[in-house]
Amino acid sequence: MEQKKTVLLVMGSVRAGRNCPKITAWVESVGRAYSNYEYEIIDLAKWQLPMDDEPGIPALQGYSQPHTQAWSEKIKSGNGVIFVTPQFNWGYPAALKNAIDHLYHEWRDKPVMIVTYGGHGGGRCGKQLRRVAVRLRMRIVPTSPALRLSDAVIREGAELNPDRDFSNFAPQVQRAVSELVDQLEERESVLARLRRKWKEALAVLS
C-alpha cells in the first residue's frame, strides 16, 4: 500500500503564552479537510537546538550532535512543510531562523507554504521568510495567508477563537493548501518519471 505523504507544520513561536499552537491546529484542520495527507505539528520548544554546538557548516553536513541528526531526519521525513509564524518586530522569530539554519540540504526542493499572523497579518515577516526559503531552494506556493490578530488578542490577552476570528481567511488558507497539494503531486510525478527512466537506463546497460 502506498504510504501517505506527510506535511510538517513548523510552529514559529516558542514564547510563553503563545497563540501559535491554536493557530497551527486551525491551519492543520483546514489542511486535513482539503487533502488526504498526514499532518504533524512540530513544536520548536520541544526541540533543543542550541545555537552554538555544531562546529561545522550545515551545507557541508556531517552533523556532530544527536539533536541535529534527529532534526535532520525529522525534516527529511516530511514531503512538504507549512511554516506558521508570528511577526516579531517586522521579522520572524529567532527560534525559527535557528531551526532552519541548523540544516541546509534537507529543505531543498521541499514544497512549502508560509502562514503568518500579527496585527496586520505579518506580511513583513512573510517576505523575510520567503527570501530565506528561496535561498534554500524550497518550492514556495504562491499564496501566503496573512492572518490578522485583533488588538484585544495582542494587547489584552483576549482568547483567540480561530474558527470565528479567521473565518474570512479560510478561503486563502484553502487556496494555499491546494497549491501545496499541487506542488506535492507534481513533485511526486517528476520523481516517478525519473525513477522509471533510471530503471530503463539500467535495463539497457545490464
Ligand SMILES: Cc1cc2nc3c(=O)[nH]c(=O)nc-3n(C[C@H](O)[C@H](O)[C@H](O)COP(=O)(O)O)c2cc1C
Ligand atoms: C517580541 C514581539 C514583537 C512583536 N512584533 C510585532 C510586529 O512587528 N507586528 C505585529 O503585527 N505584531 C507584533 N507582535 C504581536 C504578535 O504578533 C502577537 O503577540 C502574536 O500573538 C505573537 O505570536 P505568539 O502568541 O504565537 O507568540 C509582537 C509580539 C512580540 C512578543
